[in-house]
Amino acid sequence: MRVVLLVLAAVIAFVSGVDVGGDADAGLGLGPALFSALFALVLSRGTITCDATGIHARNLLLDLHVPWRAVREVVARDLVVVVTSSGAQHRLWAVQRARIAMILNRRSVVDDVVERIESVRPALTDRAADDDRVVRRPAWPSLADVALVVALPPGAFVLGMLV
Incomplete structure (x- = not known):
C-alpha cells in the first residue's frame, strides 16, 4: 500500500x-x-506486537521493545501506554483512541489492544527471560x-x- x-x-x-x-x-x-x-x-509504520520476549512497538520515528519482566501494566488512555516496573511510561502511537470515543466515553480499538495484551501477558511472562531492559532505537x-x-x-x- x-x-x-x-x-x-x-x-x-x-x-x-x-x-x-x-x-x-x-x-x-x-x-x-x-x-x-x-x-x-x-x-505503513505503526504496529504493536507481542511475543515470548515482550511487547514490540513501532511508530514513525522509534522502535521500542519492552520485555515482559519490565511490564508493570498496560493501560488504555488516548493511546496504549506501557508502564514499566521502574515507573516509566511508554506511549505507543501505533493505536490511538478516536476523539469521538473519548468524548462519548466509549470503547475503542485502544481498549481491545490493551485487553488482548493483558490476556496473553501472564502466559508469556512466565516463560520470559530475566532481561528487563527496555530498548528504544531510531527507526532507520x-x-x-x-x-x-x-x-x-x-x-x-x-x-x-x-x-
Whole structure:
C-alpha cells in the first residue's frame, strides 16, 4: 500500500509539473502529492506486537521493545501506554483512541489492544527471560522513508516542469 501511495504521489507531482509548466500556480499540485506521500508513510509504520520476549512497538520515528519482566501494566488512555516496573511510561502511537470515543466515553480499538495484551501477558511472562531492559532505537528504515517522501514528489514535480 505504501509503495502504491508513493508512486501515486510522484505521478500527481509529475503531472502537476507538466500541467503548469512554470505558471504562477506551479506549486498547486505539489501539496496533494506531498500529502499522499506523507499519508503513505504514516499508514505503513505503526504496529504493536507481542511475543515470548515482550511487547514490540513501532511508530514513525522509534522502535521500542519492552520485555515482559519490565511490564508493570498496560493501560488504555488516548493511546496504549506501557508502564514499566521502574515507573516509566511508554506511549505507543501505533493505536490511538478516536476523539469521538473519548468524548462519548466509549470503547475503542485502544481498549481491545490493551485487553488482548493483558490476556496473553501472564502466559508469556512466565516463560520470559530475566532481561528487563527496555530498548528504544531510531527507526532507520522509517527515516529513510521520510527522506524519500521529502525528495520524491518535489523531484517528480520539477521533472514534470522540465518535460
